[in-house]
Amino acid sequence: MSPILLFDNALKKVGIEIYDYNDFIILEKIGENKSGNVEKARWKSNGLNVTVKSLEFEMDLNEDIIQEFVVELQPQASSYKILQLNTKNLLNDYMPSPSTTSPKEENFLEHLKTFVQIEPNMSDLIRDEHFKLISKWINKTPPKSGIIRKILAKKKPKIKQNYDFKLLIRGSRDGFTAADFHDKCDNKGPTLIILKVKDENEILGGYNPFSWESPSEIKFYYTQKSFLCNLDVNKPENSILSRARQHESITSSKDYGPYFRGDLCMSKNFNTDCDCRCYRWYYEKSIRKSIENFSIEEYEVFQVIKSNNSINR
Helix, strand or coil: CCHHHHHHHHHHHCCCCEEEHHHEEEEEEEEEECCEEEEEEEECCCCCEEEEEEEECCCCCCHHHHHHHHHHHHHHCCCCEEEECCCCCHHHHCCCCCCCCCHHHHHHHHHHCEEEEEEECCCCCCCHHHHHHHHHHHHCCCCCCHHHHHHHHHHCCCEECCEEEEEEEEHHHHCCCHHHHHHHHECCCCEEEEEEECCCCCEEEEEECCCECCCCCCEEEECCCCEEEEECCCCHHHCEEEEECCCEEEEECCCEEEECHHHCEEECCCCCCCCEECCCCCECCCCCCCCCCECEEEEEEEEEEECCCCEEC
């Protein structure tokens, strides 16, 4: 079998696909690694944001080497796609016809050395480090007190739960009204809201462990598992976390967007009407210094999904 077919078949077996570089719109260079540039890009077919990283490798036209290379990639197959960078339709371009052996195949390795890894990164506002930090906050539920906490500590092993974050709505793409929000985000289970305050370098967030709804009458949810945050863009470890206190800390209403009581409330047109609010009431800390109403430059809502990669610790 042709080495090219071997390579293609081996990739497909572990769930890795080859895409063309022209399927992506490069937005900006955000860094470098030892193999080349790290770029932020938009995936044309689905509108997702991804981080594109160059990857250099050597490979002989040998079945064992091909399999070894694919095995090395397999642990990343669930979170990465592999994209051929240099030439469109590479496998077709270098595939010999049934009756002849193309001289191009001799140069296959030369053209196959440059790949890029596509790392899912669906947020325009925060980085992967922030998602990891938020996952830790979700895992760390408010402590129970007294004898109940001691009993549960003995019976339950500690589990490190990992999460996937699926983008449901982006304001600049889908709209900034309560109707837009509920159309995309109702009945999706736990969600994470990330927003940028207009004309300010502030990134705020909120976690709702319940589903958002659109009841005809306002509905309240009693929980300590909800939290708000002010995310430090450059140093995630300096971010502010504010957990819900013992109260009705979440509200659902068809007339409002994300509604964490007065501690973080989005209403009317989030982008233009300057009617979003943030002042401490039902949560532990203030996440903004100002209590003035504000508008939102951009916001994103992510469905929070438990990953299968949870481990005992």
